[in-house]
Amino acid sequence: xxxxxxxxxxxxxxxxxxxxxxxxxxxxxxxxxxxxxxxxxxxxxxxxxxxxxxxxxxxxxxxxxxxxxxxxxxxxxxxxxxxxxxxxxxxxxxxxxxxxxxxxxxxxxxxxxxxxxxxxxxxxxxxxxxxxxxxxxxxxxxxxxxxxxxxxxxxxxxxxxxxxxxxxxxxxxxxxxxxxxxxxxxxxxxxxxxxxxxxxxxxxxxxxxxxxxxxxxxxxxxxxxxxxxxxxxxxxxxxxxxxxxxxxxxxxxxxxxxxxxxxxxxxxxxxxxxxxxxxxxxxxxxxxxxxxxxxxxxxxxxxxxxxxxxxxxxxxxxxxxxxxxxxxxxxxxxxxxxxxxxxxxxxxxxxxxxxxxxxxxxxxxxxxxxxxxxxxxxxxxxxxxxxxxxxxxxxxxxxxxxxxxxxxxxxxxxxxxxxxxxxxxxxxxxxxxxxxxxxxxxxxxxxxxxxxxxxxxxxxxxxxxxxxxxxxxxxxxxxxxxxxxxxxxxxxxxxxxxxxxxxxxxxxxxxxxxxxxxxxxxxxxxxxxxxxxxxxxxxxxxxxxxxxxxxxxxxxxxxxxxxxxxxxxxxxxxxxxxxxxxxxxxxxxxxxxxxxxxxxxxxxxxxxxxxxxxxxxxxxxxxxxxxxxxxxxxxxxxxxxxxxxxxxxxxxxxxxxxxxxxxxxxxxxxxxxxxxxxxxxxxxxxxxxxxxxxxxxxxxxxxxxxxxxxxxxxxxxxxxxxxxxxxxxxxxxxxxxxxxxxxxxxxxxxxxxxxxxxxxxxxxxxxxxxxxxxxxxxxxxxxxxxxxxxxxxxxxxxxxxxxxxxxxxxxxxxxxxxxxxxxxxxxxxxxxxxxxxxxxxxxxxxxxxx
Numbered sequence: 001x002x003x004x005x006x007x008x009x010x011x012x013x014x015x016x017x018x019x020x021x022x023x024x025x026x027x028x029x030x031x032x033x034x035x036x037x038x039x040x041x042x043x044x045x046x047x048x049x050x051x052x053x054x055x056x057x058x059x060x061x062x063x064x065x066x067x068x069x070x071x072x073x074x075x076x077x078x079x080x081x082x083x084x085x086x087x088x089x090x091x092x093x094x095x096x097x098x099x100x101x102x103x104x105x106x107x108x109x110x111x112x113x114x115x116x117x118x119x120x121x122x123x124x125x126x127x128x129x130x131x132x133x134x135x136x137x138x139x140x141x142x143x144x145x146x147x148x149x150x151x152x153x154x155x156x157x158x159x160x161x162x163x164x165x166x167x168x169x170x171x172x173x174x175x176x177x178x179x180x181x182x183x184x185x186x187x188x189x190x191x192x193x194x195x196x197x198x199x200x201x202x203x204x205x206x207x208x209x210x211x212x213x214x215x216x217x218x219x220x221x222x223x224x225x226x227x228x229x230x231x232x233x234x235x236x237x238x239x240x241x242x243x244x245x246x247x248x249x250x251x252x253x254x255x256x257x258x259x260x261x262x263x264x265x266x267x268x269x270x271x272x273x274x275x276x277x278x279x280x281x282x283x284x285x286x287x288x289x290x291x292x293x294x295x296x297x298x299x300x301x302x303x304x305x306x307x308x309x310x311x312x313x314x315x316x317x318x319x320x321x322x323x324x325x326x327x328x329x330x331x332x333x334x335x336x337x338x339x340x341x342x343x344x345x346x347x348x349x350x351x352x353x354x355x356x357x358x359x360x361x362x363x364x365x366x367x368x369x370x371x372x373x374x375x376x377x378x379x380x381x382x383x384x385x386x387x388x389x390x391x392x393x394x395x396x397x398x399x400x401x402x403x404x405x406x407x408x409x410x411x412x413x414x415x416x417x418x419x420x421x422x423x424x425x426x427x428x429x430x431x432x433x434x435x436x437x438x439x440x441x442x443x444x445x446x447x448x449x450x451x452x453x454x455x456x457x458x459x460x461x462x463x464x465x466x467x468x469x470x471x472x473x474x475x476x477x478x479x480x481x482x483x484x485x486x487x488x489x490x491x492x493x494x495x496x497x498x499x500x501x502x503x504x505x506x507x508x509x510x511x512x513x514x515x516x517x518x519x520x521x522x523x524x525x526x527x528x529x530x531x532x533x534x535x536x537x538x539x540x541x542x543x544x545x546x547x548x549x550x551x552x553x554x555x556x557x558x559x560x561x562x563x564x565x566x567x568x569x570x571x572x573x574x575x576x577x578x579x580x581x582x583x584x585x586x587x588x589x590x591x592x593x594x595x596x597x598x599x600x601x602x603x604x605x606x607x608x609x610x611x612x613x614x615x616x617x618x619x620x621x622x623x624x625x626x627x628x629x630x631x632x633x634x635x636x637x638x639x640x641x642x643x644x645x646x647x648x649x650x651x652x653x654x655x656x657x658x659x660x661x662x663x664x665x666x667x668x669x670x671x672x673x674x675x676x677x678x679x680x681x682x683x684x685x686x687x688x689x690x691x692x693x694x695x696x697x698x699x700x701x702x703x704x705x706x707x708x709x710x711x712x713x714x715x716x717x718x719x720x721x722x723x724x725x726x727x728x729x730x731x732x733x734x735x736x737x738x739x740x741x742x743x744x745x746x747x748x749x750x751x752x753x754x755x756x757x758x759x760x761x762x763x764x765x766x767x768x769x770x771x772x773x774x775x776x777x778x779x780x781x782x783x784x785x786x787x788x789x790x791x792x793x794x795x796x797x798x799x800x801x802x803x804x805x806x807x808x809x810x811x812x813x814x815x816x817x818x819x820x821x822x823x824x825x826x827x828x829x830x831x832x833x834x835x836x837x838x839x840x841x842x843x844x845x846x847x848x849x850x
Contacts, residue, residue: 012283013112032068049143053172084252111279127225129224151239195339197544248263248285292343301329329342331403368432398431468509484511511542512535604634606620643662701732701735712850715797739798
């Protein structure tokens with residue numbers, strides 16, 4: 001005997017159940033009720049139709065009523081709302097646009113009513129310019145408003161997934177957008193330090209952000225709709241998107257006897273059965289098991305809803321399928337960035353009182369020497385014993401696949417050692433030999449094994465300065481450029497020789513830029529008897545966590561006073577009183593782009609992606625030297641520092657920077673125009689009126705023969721030369737070894753010269769490190785790191801310097817004392833004395849000694 005199965009609601013859960021059940025049971029009578037006109041549509045794709053990524057509305061329609069009937073012989077009844085359930089009579093009552101009010105009996109009932117947007121009970125919440133995003137008709141109304149020219153500005157209320165996606169796509173559609181969030185961060189599933197990175201991306205792309213703000217009400221204004229905030233602040237826009245959350249659409253079940261949770265979700269067991277026989281429930285309206293901890297959870301995601309629909313169909317067809325719970329694995333696109341998460345967040349673990357550990361790493365998306373690599377921030381949460389509890393990641397590329405790897409590990413009850421051991425696919429364009437998942441596994445293993453203690457940025461307030469030392473082990477230059485207040489600086493390479501500066505009776509709280517040097521320092525200190533801990537994620541995470549969105553003067557210049565008036569007077573008054581516009585301009589500078597009426601023409605292209613500093617600038621200098629004045633050069637680079645470097649370079653060289661912006665994937669694009677020589681000269685005089693008529697110059701004395709110092713000197717020299725400076729490098733005493741030829745030359749030497757020849761390194765390839773040389777192993781390690789990070793070798797830097805016209809001068813007096821002859825030096829080297837060097841230095845506006 002065939003079964004009669006009623007399904008209340010379509011979309012993900014209901015439509016999946018219907019299709020699966022038909023494949024399992026050709027003879028079942030299946031009726032689906034949908035109170036709207038569409039039974040299966042891509043609700044996750046709705047925002048992208050607004051932004052234009054999905055150009056054709058029909059692509060949102062996954063399946064139609066006619067299609068379901070033709071293929072699956074399912075009786076689909078749209079515009080039919082189920083308004084009550086009688087489990088004793090096994091009937092439902094339906095209000096239909098076509099049939100009126102009637103009852104339908106069932107053998108099995110599947111509830112998939114979904115969730116509806118929360119509309120707060122506030123004054124003016126029924127305003128016609130307030131929109132919600134749930135279905136196709138909702139998005140049709142928004143699309144019509146935007147495309148009909150009635151929308152220049154929008155306010156999005158709510159910083160969850162839908163709110164963020166709508167803010168992005170309204171911005172992509174050309175609107176001025178403000179997002180208001182009642183909490184102190186976006187996207188609750190992410191912990192604050194990762195959510196801050198995503199918020200920063202939104203602000204950089206021009207979305208105004210307001211956090212920790214509560215909406216008080218809505219009202220009509222002459223500019224459209226006003227949103228009232230605390231402090232009598234009123235923001236105005238052409239439309240408002242309400243996205244503060246969803247609530248299960250289960251009011252019609254109140255008198256049915258079906259058990260509901262505290263927030264109205266339908267309670268089900270692992271078979272997705274309700275407390276009443278022959279009644280199942282799936283999708284956003286149900287309360288499920290938290291897969292990680294076993295508690296109750298409600299997670300409105302399409303993936304779980306589809307799986308649940310399939311499982312219910314299995315149960316009705318006699319298969320023993322069960323739903324084991326939800327981890328909440330999710331991903332979101334925010335302009336050029338991606339955020340993804342799985343399992344528990346740190347906030348959740350704290351709320352549940354679960355003991356845990358965490359680690360943050362900052363790996364590259366793929367091999368750093370392959371062009372286009374970008375940074376990933378990856379956070380892992382695990383028990384003290386190492387069981388994986390959750391993970392989050394943000395970045396421009398490769399984020400979701402790392403979270404998916406960790407989601408699989410959690411599903412099978414995995415340990416951090418499993419992450420370290422995973423064999424994952426590798427090729428330079430896609431990953432590194434040590435994948436980011438492996439790297440976070442290694443770091444977590446060290447914590448579980450007790451090889452390192454860590455602390456997090458938010459624990460700094462708990463540090464007692466009298467009992468501890470906050471130690472920055474980055475370079476002195478990095479420390480001077482910005483550091484955690486109260487820290488002292490001892491670079492990791494100097495740490496062993498400066499242990500006497502640290503009190504062994506105090507805790508040592510170590511940090512570096514991303515955590516790796518801090519780990520090395522903590523190992524050194526631990527093995528010398530210090531009580532030490534390392535900052536997870538380093539200074540980079542600490543700085544990111546300090547992000548706060550810049551305030552702004554209004555939406556579409558539409559912030560008004562109590563009388564509803566707006567204008568320049570109010571804004572100029574703010575500007576004289578620490579205007580909130582200033583921090584917005586500092587934190588989120590407007591990308592330099594050509595005016596709309598001035599089309600940008602490009603004559604030459606340069607791809608400098610994958611090159612590390614100063615490589616991109618050197619390539620720019622070479623390319624600009626080759627082109628004619630008035631011509632333009634477009635350059636793309638992946639080095640993050642290039643964004644600021646190219647601005648300084650253009651200013652120093654008198655070039656016009658016509659365009660500068662960050663592209664998708666983390667690349668930076670600049671377009672420069674070359675001025676005529678007389679224009680550059682005029683500009684140089686105007687900028688530096690006290691400078692001599694000659695071009696700016698730099699001189700450098702290279703006294704050291706250490707590999708690391710030689711590398712530093714040539715990086716500086718190349719950068720200076722690429723910036724248009726005349727550079728003279730004067731090599732004396734041990735520095736002469738840097739410019740020696742690697743091949744032994746047939747020259748006659750004195751006895752003392754032969755002794756020096758035996759003792760001194762022959763050429764740059766034989767130089768040792770100033771510290772941690774380790775019988776040559778240190779130099780090999782440095783060269784290996786340079787190669788893996790796509791930094792030019794010392795030999796390449798020397799050649800680049802020569803190619804750029806850097807003057808390499810060997811000190812004749814030092815050569816005589818050390819028995820080095822002209823034939824032993826590189827061909828590009830000239831011989832000079834102190835007088836020549838002093839003459840060059842007198843014309844330079846800065847001089848260095850290395």
